[in-house]
Amino acid sequence: MPKKSVSAKDKKEEKKTKKQVTEKPDESPIKKTPKSKIEKEEKKKSSETSKKTVKKSVKKKEKKVKKKSTVEEISERKKEIVLPKKIEESKERREIRSDINKILKDKSLSLYIIDDIITRVTEDKKLKTKLKDIISKTLAEYEKNFIDPAEACGIIGAQSIGEPGTQMTMRTFHYAGVAEINVTLGLPRLIEIVDARSIPSTPMMNIYLLDEYKLSADLAKDVANQIEITNLNDVADIEADLTNLTILIKPDTKTMKRKGSKIDDLLESIKKIKKIDAKIEKKKIKITLDEPSYKKLLNVNESLKDLKVKGIDGIKRIIIRKEPEEGYVIYSEGSNLDKVLEIEGVDPYRTTTNDIQAVGRVLGIEAARNIIIQEAYNTLMEQGLNVDKRHIMLVSDVMTSNGTIKAIGRHGVSGEKSSVLSRAAFEITVNHLLDASRRGELDTLGGVAENIIVGQPVNLGTGAVELVMKRSKKKGK
Amino acid sequence: MLQYTRFEKARIIGARALQISMGAPSLIKIPKDVIFPIDIAMLEFKEDAIPITVKRVEQL
Numbered sequence: 001m002p003k004k005s006v007s008a009k010d011k012k013e014e015k016k017t018k019k020q021v022t023e024k025p026d027e028s029p030i031k032k033t034p035k036s037k038i039e040k041e042e043k044k045k046s047s048e049t050s051k052k053t054v055k056k057s058v059k060k061k062e063k064k065v066k067k068k069s070t071v072e073e074i075s076e077r078k079k080e081i082v083l084p085k086k087i088e089e090s091k092e093r094r095e096i097r098s099d100i101n102k103i104l105k106d107k108s109l110s111l112y113i114i115d116d117i118i119t120r121v122t123e124d125k126k127l128k129t130k131l132k133d134i135i136s137k138t139l140a141e142y143e144k145n146f147i148d149p150a151e152a153c154g155i156i157g158a159q160s161i162g163e164p165g166t167q168m169t170m171r172t173f174h175y176a177g178v179a180e181i182n183v184t185l186g187l188p189r190l191i192e193i194v195d196a197r198s199i200p201s202t203p204m205m206n207i208y209l210l211d212e213y214k215l216s217a218d219l220a221k222d223v224a225n226q227i228e229i230t231n232l233n234d235v236a237d238i239e240a241d242l243t244n245l246t247i248l249i250k251p252d253t254k255t256m257k258r259k260g261s262k263i264d265d266l267l268e269s270i271k272k273i274k275k276i277d278a279k280i281e282k283k284k285i286k287i288t289l290d291e292p293s294y295k296k297l298l299n300v301n302e303s304l305k306d307l308k309v310k311g312i313d314g315i316k317r318i319i320i321r322k323e324p325e326e327g328y329v330i331y332s333e334g335s336n337l338d339k340v341l342e343i344e345g346v347d348p349y350r351t352t353t354n355d356i357q358a359v360g361r362v363l364g365i366e367a368a369r370n371i372i373i374q375e376a377y378n379t380l381m382e383q384g385l386n387v388d389k390r391h392i393m394l395v396s397d398v399m400t401s402n403g404t405i406k407a408i409g410r411h412g413v414s415g416e417k418s419s420v421l422s423r424a425a426f427e428i429t430v431n432h433l434l435d436a437s438r439r440g441e442l443d444t445l446g447g448v449a450e451n452i453i454v455g456q457p458v459n460l461g462t463g464a465v466e467l468v469m470k471r472s473k474k475k476g477k
Numbered sequence: 478m479l480q481y482t483r484f485e486k487a488r489i490i491g492a493r494a495l496q497i498s499m500g501a502p503s504l505i506k507i508p509k510d511v512i513f514p515i516d517i518a519m520l521e522f523k524e525d526a527i528p529i530t531v532k533r534v535e536q537l
Contacts, residue, residue, distance in 0.1 A: 461484045
């Protein structure tokens with residue numbers, strides 16, 4: 001296909017999708033029921049993560065659609081499934097929301113709570129008259145649960161995670177259920193999360209599928225085949241003929257069928273190797289060298305063994321499992337978030353990986369914040385340690401506060417503190433002090449460690465309160 | 478009345494109790510049997526009689 005026509009087609013395709021997006025959601029009767037589900041899901045997401053994340057994933061989807069248009073054999077019906085769903089609230093919900101906002105006036109409630117109230121009210125119409133009462137009660141309860149200003153929340157958080165952490169077993173390798181995927185858990189995993197490692201020691205993904213795909217075993221298998229990496233060695237026998245200096249590749253029909261690949265696909269990927277000539281002869285692929293050389297033949301033979309014919313880099317093994325109330329879910333060993341999200345049939349809103357840095361790269365920092373919370377919380381819960389989510393949220397907030405994922409510790413948060421004394425109090429005291437003195441650094445004594453070092457009250461709790469004389473009316477006496 | 482946090486309350490009562498312990502006269506009628514300075518300061522705080530408040534600085 002000539003390049004120009006492709007790009008033109010792309011543009012057309014894009015326009016088409018945009019048009020469809022702006023159209024009303026209840027257009028296609030097929031996806032009506034699952035749509036409300038997804039809408040809910042999306043709403044949850046938008047209240048939990050920032051709008052930025054959602055926007056990004058929508059963008060991702062558009063990109064996906066664009067890519068798909070280059071693949072010809074995909075039917076129109078399938079295309080509709082992957083369309084980005086617009087987040088649109090029903091009229092009823094919007095009315096209640098504006099009512100709530102009127103009652104709230106200048107006060108604020110968390111979006112999540114408001115959503116909850118709206119759902120309850122829509123379920124039970126009687127509640128609508130009591131909306132004012134409900135809101136005021138909620139507000140009172142919400143404000144009662146606020147933490148006091150000047151509370152030492154960081155230290156409390158550190159203790160709350162640290163103490164249960166001491167009870168964790170040092171080395172836990174675990175076979176997650178029947179899936180038999182080896183996952184690092186327990187303390188090593190917690191350290192990994194907090195250190196913001198670029199690649200987790202056991203990367204894995206939970207790949208959720210879209211409506212149609214998750215109900216059909218064949219379609220799920222198709223998606224899995226597109227994801228799982230397949231080497232030439234897996235689907236064919238490679239025979240080197242040393243006398244004629246040729247290599248014969250005999251595809252194994254059974255595995256070829258199971259993996260859903262064709263001999264033409266094999267030829268295509270083989271042709272990527274330079275300085276060889278490959279052609280199909282009687283359902284076999286014959287490879288001849290451009291210039292006869294025994295050494296070269298062996299080299300080509302080696303590279304043929306590891307040649308990737310199908311799948312996504314980094315995904316080593318795949319397990320498809322049927323989950324109750326969900327349908328087929330793909331679990332993978334190895335992770336490659338951006339590539340997997342591009343596969344059609346994969347639900348980009350729910351698919352997760354335990355590779356935090358990848359989430360940050362692909363979906364944005366808010367998504368990374370959420371995945372840190374989730375991973376850390378699940379790691380602790382799995383060990384039977386109940387830690388309040390808010391402590392972990394604080395850790396996650398600190399790690400992601402400047403838009404990149406920073407590690408806790410010398411190389412991250414602690415090492416980047418602006419105060420010299422604070423850094424010196426943490427690790428490698430002498431070096432920090434020496435460097436600071438050479439540079440003539442100034443310490444504003446804003447933090448805890450600095451004030452303790454110089455012997456002042458710490459800027460926390462009662463120490464943060466500044467008293468003044470009350471000059472207004474006096475009561476009593 | 479300003480809604481004080483528990484730190485502010487502690488700090489105000491503490492400051493007032495120190496004054497009382499050093500001989501400051503009480504600002505409200507105190508029952509005869511209450512002689513502990515912190516108790517007196519707490520009573521005064523309840524009555525909103527302590528002439529001390531907090532300065533809330535908007536930090537950063």
